[in-house]
Amino acid sequence: MAYIKLLRPKDWAKNIFLFIPLFFAGEITDTGKVLEVLLGFIAFSAAASSIYILNDYRDIEDDRKHPVKKFRPLASGAVSKSIALIIAIGLTIFAFGLAWFIRDKFLFVLAIYYVINLGYSFGLKNVSILDIILLAAGFVLRVKAGSVIAHVPLSEWIIIMVFLLALFMAIGKRRDDVILKLSSGQDMRKSIKGYNLDFLNTLMALICAVIIVAYFMYTMSEEVMVRYQTHRLYYTCLFVVAGIMRYLQIIFVIADSGSPTKILYKDRFIQVVLLLWAASFFAIIYMKDYTLFKLD
Structure with a gap:
């Protein structure tokens, strides 16, 4: 084991x-x-x-x-x-x-x-x-x-969003390290000396806003609409916003941001949101010709 x-x-x-x-x-x-x-x-x-x-x-x-x-x-x-x-x-x-x-x-x-x-x-x-x-x-x-x-x-959009999302989660992890330092009085890693809660909270708010705007722009960009032959991808923004809000809730309210993968494995809300996002994206891209999905 x-x-x-x-x-x-x-x-x-x-x-x-x-x-x-x-x-x-x-x-x-x-x-x-x-x-x-x-x-x-x-x-x-x-x-x-x-x-x-x-x-x-x-x-x-x-x-x-x-x-x-x-x-x-x-x-x-x-x-x-x-x-x-x-x-x-x-x-x-x-x-x-x-x-x-x-x-x-x-x-x-x-x-x-x-x-x-x-x-x-x-x-x-x-x-x-x-x-x-x-x-x-x-x-x-x-x-x-x-x-x-x-x-x-x-797509450049995919690279940008993946980088921003990963950066967002990494900041959350460092924030958890700072909280551990404050509670234990020990530096868990040397880089923590360059961070404090105010700085990391500001970074999280900034990156969070950029991620949401970037995703909205991605779903409504002409390039993406032409590639997928649909303009309905903006429906999936609901799940992206919900997922980010839940992650922020875990960090700021529940105070448990030690590992993004740990959160993914144990948090049912995020699991459901990810599944709904994937399902909606799949339906819009792969089943766009079905009458059921022609909502507008």
Whole structure:
């Protein structure tokens, strides 16, 4: 069980972003492309797990001070350092080997992701502002990876929205770190010295507003309406606004923003909103010729 926890399989949910280009291109029903992206998902997950292990290896002492991270396999001593490093090396070799088999351009994107995250683990995460930008860039690279695997062109709108959404969640995570610092009196990470609640609250409000405006502009842009041959995508804005409002509620009212993936796994409201958003988007794009969806 400790070895499974070492890989952080719950965080593999982030790699679902590889399927975003297929979904937005209207090709998510193409079984062949879905299977190709699924292989990319496996490669990305293996690479991510190797990075998680290296990050935990370097953060053992800091994690032992954290109320939750102290139970991680390396911090708790459940897995030895030497075994963890061997697993990390094996996962890296597997990830890059599979990426090379899938497509050379995907291998290139995965290599960029790996190098950025390696730099993050070995010191860049200690630089405030840069740390959250690098976290958000990782999600953009996931989307780019899905695009090159499936040979699907990537809209600038998608890149912008993914980056903003990832930045929004990263800020929420840092806000949780600041709250932990205030309650425990200890810095959980060095970059926290560059943040305080007022600064992060301002950033969250700013990015939140930009995300909503960007999504509205995306759904109503002439380029998107021509591509999907429908003007009804703006209906899905309801779920985007509801999802963001719920995330803000979790952060400011419930005060639980430690991990976006944790929130995704346990919060029923966000799960329902995501499903409704996906279902409505699917219906509008893939079933636009059905009379039922010709509402105006």
